[in-house]
Amino acid sequence: MAVNVADKDRMVVVEGSYAVAHAAKVCRPNVISAYPITPQTHIVEDLSQFIADGEIPNCEYINVESEFSAISALVGSSAVGARSYSATTSQGLLLMHEVLFNAAGMRLPIIMTVANRAVSAPINIWNDHQDAISQRDTGWLQLYAEDLQESADMLPQIFKVAEDKDVLLPGMACMDGFILSHVYEPLVLLEQDLTDEFLPTYDPENVLDPANPMSFGAFAAPDTYEEFRFLQEQAMQKALPKIEAAAKEFGEIYGRFHGGLIDEYLTDDAEVIIMAMGSILGTVKDVVDEYRARGEKIGVLKVRSFRPFPKEQIRKAIKDAAAVAVLDKNISLGTNEGALFTETKSCMYNSRCDIPIIGYTVGHGGRDIPKESVAKIIEEAKKVASSGIKVESQFLDVKEELL
Numbered sequence: 001m002a003v004n005v006a007d008k009d010r011m012v013v014v015e016g017s018y019a020v021a022h023a024a025k026v027c028r029p030n031v032i033s034a035y036p037i038t039p040q041t042h043i044v045e046d047l048s049q050f051i052a053d054g055e056i057p058n059c060e061y062i063n064v065e066s067e068f069s070a071i072s073a074l075v076g077s078s079a080v081g082a083r084s085y086s087a088t089t090s091q092g093l094l095l096m097h098e099v100l101f102n103a104a105g106m107r108l109p110i111i112m113t114v115a116n117r118a119v120s121a122p123i124n125i126w127n128d129h130q131d132a133i134s135q136r137d138t139g140w141l142q143l144y145a146e147d148l149q150e151s152a153d154m155l156p157q158i159f160k161v162a163e164d165k166d167v168l169l170p171g172m173a174c175m176d177g178f179i180l181s182h183v184y185e186p187l188v189l190l191e192q193d194l195t196d197e198f199l200p201t202y203d204p205e206n207v208l209d210p211a212n213p214m215s216f217g218a219f220a221a222p223d224t225y226e227e228f229r230f231l232q233e234q235a236m237q238k239a240l241p242k243i244e245a246a247a248k249e250f251g252e253i254y255g256r257f258h259g260g261l262i263d264e265y266l267t268d269d270a271e272v273i274i275m276a277m278g279s280i281l282g283t284v285k286d287v288v289d290e291y292r293a294r295g296e297k298i299g300v301l302k303v304r305s306f307r308p309f310p311k312e313q314i315r316k317a318i319k320d321a322a323a324v325a326v327l328d329k330n331i332s333l334g335t336n337e338g339a340l341f342t343e344t345k346s347c348m349y350n351s352r353c354d355i356p357i358i359g360y361t362v363g364h365g366g367r368d369i370p371k372e373s374v375a376k377i378i379e380e381a382k383k384v385a386s387s388g389i390k391v392e393s394q395f396l397d398v399k400e401e402l403l
Contacts, residue, residue, distance in 0.1 A: 325359075
């Protein structure tokens with residue numbers, strides 16, 4: 001992300017959770033419902049304080065007894081036309097699983113920040129992407145932030161896409177727990193006037209209203225159910241250009257651009273491309289810069305939208321590479337693959353199948369991914385590029401003494 005001079009003059013140093021809470025505030029939600037869980041807690045603590053201080057007008061904060069109740073409350077609020085927001089993580093997101101399908105099936109554009117965290121068992125409170133990835137088929141949009149500024153800037157963008165009348169799907173704005181949620185770093189807080197210009201008032205066509213009775217999520221027999229799923233998938237496909245357009249418009253208004261569906265870094269002439277989602281991209285880019293300084297043609301492809309999955313954009317970005325390495329902070333158990341790796345292989349099937357695509361599952365439970373590990377991946381990808389020998393997928397840096 002390029003930072004202009006004006007941004008530097010307006011930068012403040014705040015905790016990541018505060019930046020996200022502030023971003024949610026300026027999006028002018030009408031209802032916030034959440035249950036505290038590490039590392040999401042500070043987000044909803046800050047939002048509750050904003051509401052107590054009268055800083056979010058016309059907004060109701062609902063205290064609930066669980067994450068299941070939190071998302072259930074927002075199904076109701078969104079159905080009556082309220083802009084609705086929550087935040088959660090890990091086991092809390094898993095507890096919402098049933099209602100996530102309800103929200104998507106009822107086409108309710110609820111937005112939720114997910115401070116990504118590993119799931120139990122064993123108990124672990126540190127970061128990986130297993131929680132959100134395990135919800136990838138619930139019908140929610142999923143965008144992944146690279147840094148703290150993007151974590152905040154993502155909220156008005158995903159609200160705008162979700163509430164678009166051609167989309168009307170709920171969305172997860174994903175940020176790496178602790179790595180982003182609890183870090184303090186300089187950023188520009190979202191301005192209320194610019195956000196009001198970018199994000200219009202939510203104006204749904206269909207709402208629950210006693211004056212105009214209708215049903216949401218009603219019974220569907222076999223002769224109608226399939227069409228509901230078809231329309232959800234159509235909405236996902238319609239969201240692809242909307243995400244691109246929202247990112248571009250955001251850049252024009254705020255002067256910051258984080259990429260649309262994807263973001264390419266030194267890929268134009270790259271022989272080896274490293275793909276990833278989330279905060280690991282910062283380390284990967286630092287290592288790639290070192291390779292570039294030595295004259296080696298390595299590039300980085302950031303995947304910002306996991307749902308919907310940007311097949312065409314990824315095909316175009318990697319089509320000229322000699323090898324691609326995909327880094328996943330998750331594992332689809334039983335396949336020995338991470339979800340991004342599987343999706344990438346799938347989208348290349350009908351394109352150019354001779355590109356060696358290798359996968360690495362990394363950083364489980366918050367394990368550090370040092371620059372040396374990224375360099376190891378690049379070296380292995382270079383060997384694959386020169387030999388053409390395909391390697392499927394593997395865990396990175398497993399400690400043999402613990403097996």
